């Protein structure tokens with residue numbers, strides 16, 4: 042729904058611009074804890090500030106959660122549905138979830154830690170059920186949305202197959218349950234992929250400002266607004282590579298909507314998005330919106346959207362404050378770094 046609202050807003054803003062131009066005529070306590078193992082790797086997660094909450098029906102997600110817990114030295118809490126789901130009746134599960142969703146009825150849960158609000162970062166684990174997060178986890182998030190406001194949520198899941206579109210859809214779905222939380226890129230594995238190495242790489246790549254370390258490998262750029270120059274990079278992705286072919290370019294950015302920390306400009310060309318996931322932009326992110334063929338720059342967080350694809354990042358710390366102060370439209374030149 043949020044996504045539709047966003048697309049509508051973009052269309053509405055475009056229509057308003059057309060009308061305007063026409064008018065101008067010229068123009069828990071955690072239930073399981075293991076603190077005996079030392080943390081390995083260089084995870085950005087602080088064990089004192091991080092909780093792992095997960096649901097698992099047939100123990101695949103449990104296995105993954107245990108590896109995450111031991112590798113990151115993190116507290117684990119395995120929640121369950123008070124009315125337990127059957128282990129051997131997929132269609133029964135699907136029917137029950139569909140009925141509960143139709144009635145706006147979430148699962149009553151057991152073993153939920155009482156101190157969720159004490160943690161800044163919550164890793165949330167679940168099996169994928171019919172392309173969605175298992176319903177007990179949707180229930181947990183919806184029931185704790187207030188406590189989770191302003192917190193980092195890092196999803197991890199297991200499924201029979203890995204499908205990037207499904208993962209992107211789930212990120213969007215989770216953002217609807219906890220609209221005030223910061224949902225970061227997560228980990229999805231099949232049962233045969235659950236192993237310590239994958240978990241350690243995942244933990245090491247987590248960056249709590251939302252930028253995967255993988256994103257830091259890209260082509261250096263500079264953006265210039267008036268006399269001000271800021272450094273950044275364009276990601277080494279299909280969309281980023283396509284965008285590079287249009288540089289240097291000067292684009293006029295305008296306010297998206299009052300109260301939204303983002304400026305945008307419509308592009309007169311399409312960018313390739315083959316295989317690109319949706320995105321959860323962070324401050325400084327440059328994103329391509331494939332629904333509205335627009336380029337967005339962010340100075341805050343807005344949630345997760347399928348139609349947004351990360352292009353790159355303006356890394357200069359001064360950029361956020363600078364852009365947030367631009368009340369009028371402004372020209373921004375984007376060029377390869379000298």
Ligand SMILES: Cc1cc2nc3c(=O)[nH]c(=O)nc-3n(C[C@H](O)[C@H](O)[C@H](O)COP(=O)(O)O)c2cc1C
Pocket residue numbers: 096097098099100101102103130131132134135167168169170171172173199200201202203231232
């Ligand atoms: C009701 C139900 C629906 C499922 N739907 C999907 C699905 O849409 N896609 C998928 O890849 N796997 C699906 N699976 C497989 C589970 O996601 C997979 O076996 C997962 O690892 C189970 O995790 P668990 O052992 O922690 O419960 C489904 C399983 C169940 C029980």
